[in-house]
């Protein structure tokens with residue numbers, strides 16, 4: 342078979358990359374409280390235990406709050422940036438767009454530390470869920486822009502002009518024509534920003550005040566060996582939710598591309 | 611008679627340091643089929659969009675039906691634009707697209723539906739209303755775009771290269787239909803095109819543009835017969851150019867000899883001859899006004915026509931001659947000698 346060697350390489354590569362994730366559900370359903378092979382027996386005890394932990398519910402609520410608001414902020418700001426970037430020419434456009442996309446390559450730990458310094462020493466506002474939201478919006482925005490960019494690029498710029506020509510105002514043209522056509526991109530961007538924020542640990546760890554997010558809470562659990570299977574169960578759920586959300590996001594992105602009758606230029610999945 | 615429906619006075623447009631429109635004066639009469647013709651990048655679209663209100667002129671005044679349009683946005687101008695890409699809203703059905711402009715009107719639902727059906731009928735798309743637009747062919751999308759613009763009964767319909775995306779057959783069919791539609795609705799049409807044949811076929815008057823400037827404004831016939839400049843002559847149809855010396859009221863034309871051309875000052879220049887004003891003479895043909903001889907250097911056979919490139923004795927470059935292929939008339943071979951008849955009245959003079 343042609344490319345057999347490469348195929349094998351790719352297979353092994355993927356195995357090493359994702360095997361640890363496969364271990365999560367394996368031990369989540371294992372009846373022994375010690376994380377080691379051989380597996381003992383099947384149980385859903387760890388999942389049942391999850392429902393009874395008060396602190397976990399608090400962390401989950403915090404995480405959802407942060408993720409939802411981050412997703413909305415990041416998508417709104419991303420939409421402004423993507424529309425400006427695709428449909429308009431203005432001085433300094435290149436550098437400005439570059440700057441907005443920078444958090445994509447900035448190490449999170451640097452973002453976290455600098456925001457910590459800014460929040461406490463410069464602004465003196467102290468830490469809260471809102472500082473995490475600010476930081477998460479910063480790192481999610483490049484993803485939102487990337488998705489919305491492709492949504493706006495697939496859009497014929499004369500569509501909005503045609504609506505204006507037919508008597509609508511600028512704003513109603515945007516609402517009646519552009520918005521429905523980029524809606525799949527908006528949904529995809531919201532879901533991806535939500536997922537990124539939900540899973541993010543480093544920034545949340547640095548910027549969390551008295552209210553930990555879910556990943557921070559999980560990390561704190563790891564110090565107690567007998568709680569590790571519970572963490573595995575929780576991790577399994579998180580992975581499942583993330584995969585589900587990303588799949589839905591990709592579904593909407595593809596539908597958007599199809600709807601505007603364009604070629605697909607690749608996506609996230 | 612009432613004034614022009616569109617009147618531009620000294621309209622200019624700059625993009626940064628680039629001047630897309632030189633100062634332009636233009637009057638277009640009500641009910642006219644008017645074309646803006648020119649090569650790519652000459653500023654046709656810019657001029658059209660300035661009339662529509664999508665571009666603000668850097669200087670000058672645009673009047674529509676006597677009213678100054680300064681500061682009037684596109685949605686409040688009595689014009690509608692058919693975009694080059696058609697700009698059909700992909701998420702709406704055919705009927706929703708066509709009825710889009712009626713959203714703000716106070717008509718009842720039934721009246722609007724009737725107006726949509728009437729507009730669809732005008733472009734030959736009766737019954738297509740409920741269909742989605744993405745499944746439609748290029749020609750059908752074109753018709754939807756037309757119906758959508760016409761439903762608002764604008765005073766002026768602006769069309770930006772509406773036929774350039776269609777294949778040849780369909781384009782020729784649509785040219786006829788557009789012409790018929792314009793006569794039927796009586797609206798002023800302003801058509802942008804880079805296709806000189808299309809402009810000649812369809813227009814009452816044509817403005818030929820080069821580099822942001824109107825080079826000549828005339829009827830198709832005047833434009834073809836009496837082009838003002840070599841550039842215009844070259845752009846419209848085929849024109850043979852022959853160097854000429856003007857002396858004492860006559861011209862010495864390379865390959866054709868001397869002809870009387872009174873009222874011409876002495877000097878040099880070129881004369882132009884259209885291919886159909888020259889004719890290859892067969893034995894027994896009537897002797898025309900003037901005869902020149904030369905070698906056939908190229909023969910291009912089109913079925914109904916044959917184009918000969920003939921180099922006259924004493925000329926550097928060959929001229930192109932078009933001949934109808936009549937029954938019983940042989941097609942000359944390359945390399946043959948040709949006697950060519952021509953008429954001094956067909957000469958167009960371009961002075962240096």
Ligand SMILES: Nc1ncnc2c1ncn2[C@@H]1O[C@H](COP(=O)(O)OP(=O)(O)OP(=O)(O)O)[C@@H](O)[C@H]1O
Pocket residue numbers: 625628630648649650651652653654655656657804
């Ligand atoms: N927004 C703009 N910014 C800068 N230059 C522009 C802009 N729009 C048009 N131009 C320039 O102005 C000139 C005229 O453009 P225009 O679109 O009017 O040409 P056109 O005659 O319609 O050509 P085509 O047949 O290619 O459509 C071109 O050189 C173009 O590059």
Ligand SMILES: [Mg+2]
Pocket residue numbers: 654655656
């Ligand atoms: Mg153009």
